[in-house]
Amino acid sequence: xxxxxxxxxxxxxxxxxxxxxxxxxxxxxxxxxxxxxxxxxxxxxxxxxxxxxxxxxxxxxxxxxxxxxxxxxxxxxxxxxxxxxxxxxxxxxxxxxxxxxxxxxxxxxxxxxxxxxxxxxxxxxxxxxxxxxxxxxxxxxxxxxxxxxxxxxxxxxxxxxxxxxxxxxxxxxxxxxxxxxxxxxxxxxxxxxxxxxxxxxxxxxxxxxxxxxxxxxxxxxxxxxxxxxxxxxxxxxxxxxxxxxxxxxxxx
Numbered sequence: 001x002x003x004x005x006x007x008x009x010x011x012x013x014x015x016x017x018x019x020x021x022x023x024x025x026x027x028x029x030x031x032x033x034x035x036x037x038x039x040x041x042x043x044x045x046x047x048x049x050x051x052x053x054x055x056x057x058x059x060x061x062x063x064x065x066x067x068x069x070x071x072x073x074x075x076x077x078x079x080x081x082x083x084x085x086x087x088x089x090x091x092x093x094x095x096x097x098x099x100x101x102x103x104x105x106x107x108x109x110x111x112x113x114x115x116x117x118x119x120x121x122x123x124x125x126x127x128x129x130x131x132x133x134x135x136x137x138x139x140x141x142x143x144x145x146x147x148x149x150x151x152x153x154x155x156x157x158x159x160x161x162x163x164x165x166x167x168x169x170x171x172x173x174x175x176x177x178x179x180x181x182x183x184x185x186x187x188x189x190x191x192x193x194x195x196x197x198x199x200x201x202x203x204x205x206x207x208x209x210x211x212x213x214x215x216x217x218x219x220x221x222x223x224x225x226x227x228x229x230x231x232x233x234x235x236x237x238x239x240x241x242x243x244x245x246x247x248x249x250x251x252x
Contacts, residue, residue, distance in 0.1 A: 003031055003229070003232045003234065006228075006231075006232070007031070007032035007033065008034070009033045009085040010036065010077070010083050011028045011033050011034065012037075012087050012126055013028075013036070013037050013088040013090055014038045014039070014064050014088065014089055014091035014118065014122055015039055015064075015091030015141075016038060016045070016090070017037070017039035017042065017044035017045050018043070019193055020141065020189065020191060020223045022044055023221045025051075026051050026052070027221065027228055028086075029048070029051060029052040033056070035048075035056060035057050036057075036076070037058075037060075038060050038070075038073045038091075038122075039059070039062075039091070041061070045059055058076070058077070060072065060076050060077075064121060065117050065118045065121070070118075070122050074122070074125040074129070078129060084126050084136070085130075085136060085137065086136070086139070086231045087123065087136070087137070087138045088141075089118070089122055089138070089139070089141060090141045092141055092143075092159075093111060093114045093115065094193060095154070096153060098154065099153060099154055100154040103154050108154075111156055111159050112162075115163065116159050116162045116166070119163060123138060123170065131177055131178070133178075136178065136179050137181075138182075139181075139227055140166070140181070140182075141163070141183065144185050144186070144244060144249055145157045145161075146163055146185055147161075147164070147242075151187075163183060164183060164185075164242050167240065167242060168240040170240075181239070181240060182230050182239065182240065182243065183241070184227065184230070184245060185244040185245070185246065186223055186246065187245065187246025187247055189218045189220060190218065191220050211249075212247040213249065214248050222245065223245055226243065226245050
């Protein structure tokens with residue numbers, strides 16, 4: 001996909017080292033943007049560094065659920081690239097489809113800290129830089145679990161419902177100040193986070209594909225392509241909206 005307007009833009013991406021975050025980084029680098037990534041793990045970063053001009057990519061290894069690490073990452077991004085035009089809150093974790101009685105407090109806190117608190121902390125660290133320039137785009141990573149049950153366990157589903165509400169309110173509160181916020185709700189996307197579904201004889205992965213009307217899992221780059229559109233001027237009239245990319249799952 002080819003979108004105009006990303007050259008010289010700076011994109012801050014969480015969860016950049018693998019899966020959808022890595023695919024997003026490659027997609028924006030290909031469009032000539034500058035990318036600053038944040039991830040708790042370094043494995044996978046080298047693949048991005050080798051993908052395109054190194055001068056357009058930098059990163060910080062840190063935990064998005066820790067305020068001091070988030071503030072350090074954002075500070076480094078601004079020092080290196082001067083500004084942040086686009087924020088992609090992509091980092092997230094699964095809960096193993098655990099129902100509430102099998103979700104202890106530690107698991108609940110971990111899911112909420114990464115999926116919800118992390119999105120809130122990163123947004124609050126980046127937003128003042130956008131507001132100072134009266135422009136900015138935020139794309140949050142929701143899930144089909146933000147609309148219906150069955151896409152995760154109790155904690156994950158609750159966290160993604162929270163992201164849906166947070167995204168709508170974020171756009172509502174700041175749209176008149178030049179900010180545009182939307183979200184993406186993936187269904188079955190083949191990423192390292194879902195690798196357990198493909199282990200052994202892959203029966204779980206086969207079942208998911210069968211249950212998906214499109215009959216397959218999506219690739220991470222397909223979500224990255226949707227992100228390009230939502231971050232581009234072409235989607236300027238889309239506000240506070242969560243767009244599913246689920247092969248028809250929600251249509252059932």
